[in-house]
Amino acid sequence: MATVEIIMGSKSDLDVALPAVKVLEDFGVDASVKVMSAHRTPQEVTEFAARAKKSGVKVIIAVAGKAAHLAGFIAANTTLPVIGLPVKSSFMDGMDSLLSTVMMPNGVPVATVAVNGGQNAGLLALQMLALGDKELENRLEAHKEKMRLDVMASNAGLEF
Numbered sequence: 001m002a003t004v005e006i007i008m009g010s011k012s013d014l015d016v017a018l019p020a021v022k023v024l025e026d027f028g029v030d031a032s033v034k035v036m037s038a039h040r041t042p043q044e045v046t047e048f049a050a051r052a053k054k055s056g057v058k059v060i061i062a063v064a065g066k067a068a069h070l071a072g073f074i075a076a077n078t079t080l081p082v083i084g085l086p087v088k089s090s091f092m093d094g095m096d097s098l099l100s101t102v103m104m105p106n107g108v109p110v111a112t113v114a115v116n117g118g119q120n121a122g123l124l125a126l127q128m129l130a131l132g133d134k135e136l137e138n139r140l141e142a143h144k145e146k147m148r149l150d151v152m153a154s155n156a157g158l159e160f
Helices: 011-026 040-055 069-074 095-100 118-131 134-154
Strands: 004-008 029-034 059-065 082-085
Touching: 004 011, 004 040, 004 118, 011 029, 011 059, 011 082, 011 095, 040 069, 059 095, 059 118, 069 082, 069 095, 082 095, 082 118, 082 134, 118 134
Parallel strands: 004 029, 004 059, 059 082
Antiparallel strands: none
16 A cells, blocks of 8 residues: 555546645655545445555545545544545535535544645645655745745736
């Protein structure tokens, strides 16, 4: 298994997961993407979550829409950090996915990013990994500084 496992409830969630994959790849962190559903393959999800830590996984990103129980289901079965990435749905414009992901009961924490926030899910996973990796921490700091400088440069010529 990879350092970061990205689990999608459906193959149709791939477009939302790809920005997370790109961020992780850009920073040289190995990630893999799998399809598993809390509702359609609960036994496989349970087995994955139970063995993930022993397999070297450090962070799990769970991508799901509608009744998005995947992140909580995984978090209930592991002590690894789980990041919920809610997917915009046609039913409630993603609010259903967001609320299903973020409203976890006490004892089952799930970090949650914005609806369709794949890039932030990848960055949050990197920040978690950087807690034990000074080189990765330095690269993230450089990334944030570049973002700051890009914003400052975009202010050029905007003074009235």
